[in-house]
Amino acid sequence: xxxxxxxxxxRAEYCVVACAEAWRGAGEVLASPMGTVPTIGAxxxxxxxxxxxxxxxxxxxxxxxxxxxxxxxxxxxxWLPYRQHLALVATGRRHVMMGASQLDRYGNQNISCIGDWxxxxxxxxxxxxxxxxxxxxxxxxxxxxxxxxxxxxxxxMVSGVGHDRAAAAGPSAxxxxxxxxxxxxxxxxxxxxxxxxxxxxxxxxGVTVEQVVEATGFALTVPxxxxxxxxxxxxxxxxxxxVIDPKGLREREVPAA
Numbered sequence: 293x294x295x296x297x298x299x300x301x302x303r304a305e306y307c308v309v310a311c312a313e314a315w316r317g318a319g320e321v322l323a324s325p326m327g328t329v330p331t332i333g334a335x336x337x338x339x340x341x342x343x344x345x346x347x348x349x350x351x352x353x354x355x356x357x358x359x360x361x362x363x364x365x366x367x368x369x370x371w372l373p374y375r376q377h378l379a380l381v382a383t384g385r386r387h388v389m390m391g392a393s394q395l396d397r398y399g400n401q402n403i404s405c406i407g408d409w410x411x412x413x414x415x416x417x418x419x420x421x422x423x424x425x426x427x428x429x430x431x432x433x434x435x436x437x438x439x440x441x442x443x444x445x446x447x448x449m450v451s452g453v454g455h456d457r458a459a460a461a462g463p464s465a466x467x468x469x470x471x472x473x474x475x476x477x478x479x480x481x482x483x484x485x486x487x488x489x490x491x492x493x494x495x496x497x498g499v500t501v502e503q504v505v506e507a508t509g510f511a512l513t514v515p516x517x518x519x520x521x522x523x524x525x526x527x528x529x530x531x532x533x534x535v536i537d538p539k540g541l542r543e544r545e546v547p548a549a
Contacts, residue, residue, distance in 0.1 A: 304546035401452030422451035438476035440509035455488035
């Protein structure tokens with residue numbers, strides 16, 4: 293494993309950079325970040341290495357500038373009503389970063405309920421658009437609190453479709469199925485394994501492999517050498533702190549370790 297990087301960046305800022313990297317080289321696609329840190333990450337990507345990325349105000353407008361989180365955009369490029377948004381999803385021209393109440397080793401996601409479907413212990417958001425997302429456009433996940441409650445052996449209900457279920461459904465499901473990244477407050481994960489199960493790709497500085505394994509409720513693939521998540525550059529830190537998130541909202545979602 294590489295040496296811990298020396299930097300002034302906080303854990304939240306490493307998470308922002310990891311989320312931004314999910315949209316590196318994405319081209320002219322719609323970024324749909326869900327959560328404070330992914331939102332900052334998408335805006336950071338737009339201002340740095342993915343200038344063609346499309347952003348919205350979170351409702352129905354395409355924005356041409358990159359305002360601070362919580363601020364109103366000054367440049368509106370177009371109207372994006374719900375039906376047009378769905379068209380983007382169906383044609384794959386969007387990369388969404390969703391949350392997850394549960395995730396399993398194959399990338400099946402649950403945001404619907406906890407417990408047995410017939411009598412759940414907790415009612416959550418509902419399936420929403422997760423199945424269409426996962427079968428039509430790249431879908432990554434953001435988990436601000438990595439724990440065995442989220443990273444589970446088997447999800448209680450499948451909302452977002454994982455690799456095993458997509459494969460079982462056949463070519464119509466696998467053709468555009470793509471889960472590029474899972475990012476948590478502990479590290480970055482992917483499914484670059486022979487059986488398409490979750491792999492630890494990088495650790496955030498200050499985190500150990502043992503911490504990640506202990507906080508994961510299934511057998512995680514861990515390479516012999518695990519790098520650390522890359523450091524934010526000085527310019528990226530300036531943009532995060534002064535331009536995109538001057539109020540420090542990122543630190544509320546991922547408090548200092």
